[in-house]
Amino acid sequence: MREFLRTKGFKMTPQRELIFKSFFAMGKHVSVDELYDKVRQQDSSIGYSTVWRNLKLICKVGLAEEVNLGDGVTRYDRATETPHGHFYCIDCRKLTEFGMDNIVGQLAIISRENDFVPSGFKIEIQGRCRACRDKRAGEKTTAESAEAQRA
Amino acid sequence: MREFLRTKGFKMTPQRELIFKSFFAMGKHVSVDELYDKVRQQDSSIGYSTVWRNLKLICKVGLAEEVNLGDGVTRYDRATETPHGHFYCIDCRKLTEFGMDNIVGQLAIISRENDFVPSGFKIEIQGRCRACRDKRAGEKTTAESAEAQRA
DNA sequence: TTCCTTGCAAAACATTTGCATTTCT
DNA sequence: AGAAATGCAAATGTTTTGCAAGGAA
Numbered sequence: 001m002r003e004f005l006r007t008k009g010f011k012m013t014p015q016r017e018l019i020f021k022s023f024f025a026m027g028k029h030v031s032v033d034e035l036y037d038k039v040r041q042q043d044s045s046i047g048y049s050t051v052w053r054n055l056k057l058i059c060k061v062g063l064a065e066e067v068n069l070g071d072g073v074t075r076y077d078r079a080t081e082t083p084h085g086h087f088y089c090i091d092c093r094k095l096t097e098f099g100m101d102n103i104v105g106q107l108a109i110i111s112r113e114n115d116f117v118p119s120g121f122k123i124e125i126q127g128r129c130r131a132c133r134d135k136r137a138g139e140k141t142t143a144e145s146a147e148a149q150r151a
Numbered sequence: 152m153r154e155f156l157r158t159k160g161f162k163m164t165p166q167r168e169l170i171f172k173s174f175f176a177m178g179k180h181v182s183v184d185e186l187y188d189k190v191r192q193q194d195s196s197i198g199y200s201t202v203w204r205n206l207k208l209i210c211k212v213g214l215a216e217e218v219n220l221g222d223g224v225t226r227y228d229r230a231t232e233t234p235h236g237h238f239y240c241i242d243c244r245k246l247t248e249f250g251m252d253n254i255v256g257q258l259a260i261i262s263r264e265n266d267f268v269p270s271g272f273k274i275e276i277q278g279r280c281r282a283c284r285d286k287r288a289g290e291k292t293t294a295e296s297a298e299a300q301r302a
Numbered sequence: 303t304t305c306c307t308t309g310c311a312a313a314a315c316a317t318t319t320g321c322a323t324t325t326c327t
Numbered sequence: 328a329g330a331a332a333t334g335c336a337a338a339t340g341t342t343t344t345g346c347a348a349g350g351a352a
Contacts, residue, residue, distance in 0.1 A: 033341090049344085050309070066221050096267070106253070117284060122274070125267065125269050126272070160330095164331090183317085
């Protein structure tokens, strides 16, 4: 890693190492705040901007990318081997991934047809996950009015 | 329109009328600021929050929806009859639409397979549009270094 | 030594909200 | 009258930046 960064013109530091390790250990869809909290548990002297800047750096060197769902928080998703889309639950706001190998081919075709050279694809399916559907089904009998508001 | 809103429990006002008309006249992917500027040209007494709230209202009644590309600005895209995805040019940041009727069926299947009940689909293809590709091709000879930075 | 990084504080931005007032129905 | 909408100012919440000090190469 240190070597990899050097080739890109960046240095390795203790903070950076901790941030990188934590990020890659945390799995997917990490927000700055979440990573900041995590990192703080091991080194409470690390500043927020350091975490933020390193998250940006991770993206810059191609190890992750930003995911934006429009809920005001930018998430960082480590780059994976396989392209994937996201299920975004409008209730619990959790992201779940799904493979989109089959679809990518078609998106490429569509791009070509439109004289657009694609560099990345994003697919987001909004809706409700099983857990939230069950939850709502249970609540409906007692709180039907709240339902109307949320919709 | 006035009638439509009443059925939903909202009133019509001069400001609202101007905002609605302007929005639908502006085409697609409008940001609050853009609409605010536009509206201001006709009535400089209209406040920013009024524009913002009405844009939210337009979404709430189902006439538009938010589009988020992760560049920090929320855009509002009027609801169209046909589902469409977006080409997002990483250079000029313009959005271009494409139909995705063919793909929606597959996304629905994928959702079902994953026990997810979809309410909406979003597809974003990042890349470069023809214009920006041509532009870069022309610049490359004189500014190859700048190229490296941007990437 | 040189350039990159860090931390803190503050700035910059976009989005929301509180509230008194005005305007629809 | 009663409910909703407006405008302004201020609060939020997040993302960014300036800068002096510290650390890696």
